[in-house]
Amino acid sequence: MRTDPAVPRYTEDIYSTAAILDPYPHYAEMRALGPVVWLTRQKVHAITRYAECKATLLDDGTFVSGDGVALNPVANRLGRGTTLHSDGDEHTQKRSVLAHRLTPKAVRKMASAVQDKAEQIVDAAMTQQCIDGVDDLATALPTSIVPDLVGWPEDGRDELLRWAGATFDALGPMNRHAVTATRAASEMMAYSRRVVRERSVLPGSMGADVLAAADEGRIERSQCPALMIDYLGPSLDTTIGAISGALHLFATHPDQWQAIREDPSLIPNAVNEVVRYESPIRAFSRRAVRQETIGDVVIPRGARVLVLYASANRDPREWHDPDSFDITRDASRQLGFGSGVHGCAGQGLARLEASTILRVLSERVERIELTGRPSRVVNNVIHRFDRLPLRLVAAERRSS
Numbered sequence: 001m002r003t004d005p006a007v008p009r010y011t012e013d014i015y016s017t018a019a020i021l022d023p024y025p026h027y028a029e030m031r032a033l034g035p036v037v038w039l040t041r042q043k044v045h046a047i048t049r050y051a052e053c054k055a056t057l058l059d060d061g062t063f064v065s066g067d068g069v070a071l072n073p074v075a076n077r078l079g080r081g082t083t084l085h086s087d088g089d090e091h092t093q094k095r096s097v098l099a100h101r102l103t104p105k106a107v108r109k110m111a112s113a114v115q116d117k118a119e120q121i122v123d124a125a126m127t128q129q130c131i132d133g134v135d136d137l138a139t140a141l142p143t144s145i146v147p148d149l150v151g152w153p154e155d156g157r158d159e160l161l162r163w164a165g166a167t168f169d170a171l172g173p174m175n176r177h178a179v180t181a182t183r184a185a186s187e188m189m190a191y192s193r194r195v196v197r198e199r200s201v202l203p204g205s206m207g208a209d210v211l212a213a214a215d216e217g218r219i220e221r222s223q224c225p226a227l228m229i230d231y232l233g234p235s236l237d238t239t240i241g242a243i244s245g246a247l248h249l250f251a252t253h254p255d256q257w258q259a260i261r262e263d264p265s266l267i268p269n270a271v272n273e274v275v276r277y278e279s280p281i282r283a284f285s286r287r288a289v290r291q292e293t294i295g296d297v298v299i300p301r302g303a304r305v306l307v308l309y310a311s312a313n314r315d316p317r318e319w320h321d322p323d324s325f326d327i328t329r330d331a332s333r334q335l336g337f338g339s340g341v342h343g344c345a346g347q348g349l350a351r352l353e354a355s356t357i358l359r360v361l362s363e364r365v366e367r368i369e370l371t372g373r374p375s376r377v378v379n380n381v382i383h384r385f386d387r388l389p390l391r392l393v394a395a396e397r398r399s400s
């Protein structure tokens with residue numbers, strides 16, 4: 001396939017370990033080159049700016065997901081049958097099998113269970129001198145909610161975080177990280193096939209809905225293993241990324257922590273700002289099924305384009321002072337949950353989890369202090385902390 005000579009080239013590897021750990025200088029350089037740049041390492045067109053990323057996501061008739069959203073053919077083959085990797089009527093039908101579980105009404109019904117879990121988790125963390133914000137807070141909440149919702153059997157939960165992280169890592173280019181991850185992602189799929197064969201999902205769960213849909217002929221039985229993973233895979237690292245990112249941001253911006261303590265109605269927008277700032281998923285790709293022009297670059301039919309949500313969320317053409325964290329800006333149009341038909345199906349739950357834990361913390365914690373150097377995971381797709389040493393300084397109990 002010939003690339004348009006007008007497309008600027010970017011020769012750095014944005015999937016090297018160094019770029020994964022500190023991607024933002026790369027995004028800034030790429031955005032300065034143009035709305036579309038040719039990544040010479042990955043041989044894809046990367047969409048770098050907010051307006052063009054959003055337009056690409058909304059044009060799902062031209063930029064399709066059915067041929068995969070990964071940057072390598074192995075993951076695109078493994079992902080077949082999932083909601084994420086489908087288009088048109090097939091996508092609508094797959095999404096409808098489970099989406100009713102995550103409507104605003106369904107999510108509201110989960111609020112008191114999420115509140116109880118968040119209180120237990122925060123109370124336990126506050127008995128310790130020092131905590132790891134990732135393990136003790138950010139991971140504890142989603143791992144206590146979503147596996148039950150999906151109905152994942154107890155004996156498959158020990159490996160869940162490793163498998164789910166690998167499922168994302170495997171969606172990058174076929175580099176060293178993706179090769180290692182593909183093995184673990186395949187283990188998760190093999191386990192899911194066994195769950196479907198043995199019908200070992202928890203009764204009343206999303207997994208039970210998937211089996212019922214196959215029993216009633218609404219979906220093919222062969223699609224069940226992928227659909228089981230569909231909501232579990234994307235629900236853990238992403239939410240862990242948002243919550244741990246929030247803890248880090250509030251530890252380093254104590255004035256904004258005080259602001260939400262004084263006015264908890266700021267919390268929903270603070271969650272948007274955290275997702276804008278952190279972008280727990282950095283990018284997914286699409287395949288162009290016809291020739292299209294973005295900016296002044298011709299994208300040939302059949303080309304793969306990479307939509308950089310994380311770069312769009314820091315584009316100065318869209319955001320005033322984009323590299324500053326500001327919970328008072330209107331961040332509701334951030335692209336961290338994607339946009340259009342594939343926009344995150346679980347964002348209501350993710351918002352509920354993140355805002356509940358922040359509210360519970362804000363009622364009990366005066367200050368969040370960093371007590372050591374945080375580190376980030378090395379993953380092709382997920383941007384999140386791996387370790388976040390913190391001290392929670394208790395607030396005086398307010399009389400109600």
Ligand code: HEM
Pocket residue numbers: 057065069083084085095146230231232234235236238239242275279280281284309335336337338339341342343344345346347349350
């Ligand atoms: C802060 C947390 C989260 C972030 C940042 C996030 C981000 C995203 C993004 C960017 C997409 C768009 C994919 C695309 O454009 O192709 C997406 C899709 C999706 N997400 Fe999330 N997600 C989060 C939490 C969750 C949770 C908690 C669940 C499930 C309970 C979930 C389930 C899904 C599913 C099923 C899709 C595929 C939707 C489709 O293709 O129609 N996500 N997510």
